[in-house]
Amino acid sequence: MKQFFKFMFASAFGFIIAGGLLVLIFFISIAGLVSSLEDGIKSEKKVSVKENTVLHLKLNQPIVDRAEENPFAKLDVGPFKNAGQIGLNELLESIEKAKEDDRVKGIYLDLKSYPGGMASMVELRNALKDFKESGKWIMAYSSNYSQGGYYLASVANSVYLYPEGELSWKGLNAEITFFKNTLDKLGVEPQIIRGKNNKFKSAVEPFMKSEMSEANRLQTKKYLTSIWGKMLGDISTERGLSIDQLNLLADSLMITSADDALKHKVIDGTRYYDEFTAELRDSLSIEKDDDLEFISYNKYKKTSLKKKDDDDKPSYKIKNKVAVIYAQGSIETGKSDGTQTMGSETIANAIREARKDSNVKAIVLRVNSPGGSALASDIMWRETELAKEEKPFIVSMGDLAASGGYYISAYGDRIFAQPTTITGSIGVFGIIPNAKKFFNDKLGITFDGVKTNAHSDLMTISKPLDDFEYSKIQDGVEDVYSTFLSRVAKGRGMTVEEVDKIGQGRVWTGADAKEIGLVDELGGLEDAINYAAAQAELEEGDYKVREYPKQEDPFEKFLRDMQFQAKYMYADMILGSDYNYLMELEKARNMDGIQTRMPYVMRIK
Structure with a gap:
């Protein structure tokens, strides 16, 4: 009886604590939202740019194509x-x-690592290079540089590192976690169905192998080498170091300290922060005791710049528009959920709205997705087909436009990608776990039931597929792959056989994709917008850019996010950086139907 009361009181106490925490989160969140709104109102009224100002770019938050309004940001x-x-x-x-x-x-470029993908990094680096070539300067300073951070910093006029800081320079690697042996021990059989020719569709390999297949090793080596080559080429140009020198430094791990980085001319100097700010004062020609005028990106983006030409047409009189539709996140049916999930209903509606708006003269679809549901991809594809029939329809690829992401891109009149964009992955797969042995042998759980027809229990995880069921699902996967090939073939002006040769689930960089015909031009979003405007015979100043889909009301998002934040609060506190793996498992749990999805999640450090 004592044990009963002990557990009862412990449970009650836990319930009270959890409830209290949720209430606390609610009020903290409300306070954060109010504070955010107040700051927004104040900033609109008070933000001004003083003379001799330095734009402080502190890149310490995730970089996405288009950020959502987030009441938790404060x-x-x-x-x-x-x-x-x-x-x-x-x-x-x-x-x-x-x-x-x-x-x-x-x-002032302030970064340790780059919190975004490789293609967006190249796009940002190009913008910084253009800024520098205008005659203005860029200074980069950090206590540590990751390889991605250094690649971005290398565009600066001067690159400085804290005297006791570190700079990582060792080359790129890709490491995949395999679960086959674990599943074998648990008695779980992953029943895998993929296109018969999809030997490069490696999303299923972690569940069926204990190491990389030769096909996957080949494609991974190919695109990593392509990305590394782009990084080396750009750094070599800016720093005056040969590619052979940069590779030698990486192979020999010759940069282990700030002094090493300086010795090998990877950086321009070591500085304490006070010494760095003194350098900034010299560049601004101000006295050492004068205050530096910094303005953060968050504030500067809210300021306006007066046009030098007084004859510019007021924006309210400009009716012509180029629509930019942001299609970012994992592809699912239904509505989009922020930047993580691309809902077919949301994106299809956005394309349809832009197509039917007579003021929209051209459409740019900005794709940043690893793929996902084949059905959802096809729903969005249909709208791209209809849009292309009526208006110039241009595609701009971000960090990822792979599998389902390429599916919805294939009908673009012209496809733009960065050299480091990850694309292709034209393939299909499905996984149905058979956990019968796990339940029977490990947990002692058995299943029994009744059914009205021979295969009413299809897709349950408590029994294996029989040969007939497997063949039916295989036929479905082959049909989806065949449809995928035909969509790409028609959109790209190729034969199905030609697409299949470069398909089979294989992943390509944007640079390689251009060579094989999956991409038309190397360039960023601005390049795609300019091209779309030219195709619509619009001149600069005669059109505005309108972004789709309409962003969610921050108050509605606040209420929805409350449930999400409470749900994962403990997981985040316990797991820390490994929290990302939990999120990937959550995405996998929500997968529905046959998938056209990128083989794995990529994070380049």
């Missing part, structure tokens, strides 16, 4: 840490604006 506790995002679109606009702003003299 909070910095528990699962709300780093809840904010940086929109690449606004970041590029701010750099372009700063280039034309006489009040801004230079940029």
